[in-house]
Amino acid sequence: MSDLLEKVKANLILEHSEDDELLERLILTALSYAESYQHLTEGYYSENEIPATTEQAIIMLASHFYESRDGSTAGFFSDNVNASSQVWNTVNLLLRLDRRWQV
Structure with missing residues (x-):
């Protein structure tokens, strides 16, 4: 988790630790x-390596949650009304690349 925490903080350009728990x-x-989107069992990534595309999606999504924790879009693209949907579209596209399809 600490590796992901550091990557999310770098993505957000955060240098303090006050929000680490959040x-x-x-x-x-x-x-x-x-895990849910990719049809994996809960906790799958705590025991298995996270593919690079999925890791990027997690970093983007956690960053988006942080920047819009008050319910707004916020962040770098706050003046773009489509920013939130663009984030979700990108995250879902990245997650689809590693999705486990049922046959």
Whole structure:
């Protein structure tokens, strides 16, 4: 988790540790979303390596949750009304690349 925490903080350009507990919860939420979206069992990524594309999706999603924790879009693209949907579209596209399809 600490590796993901550092990557999310780098993505957010955060140098303080006041929000680390919040970020860890948001990372867990993003991990849970990824596992569910990819049809994996809960906790799969706590025991298995996270593919690079899925890791990027988790970083983006946790960052998005952090920047919009007040319900707004916020962040770098706050003036773009489509920013939130663009984030979700990108996250879902990345997660689809590693999705386990049922045959």
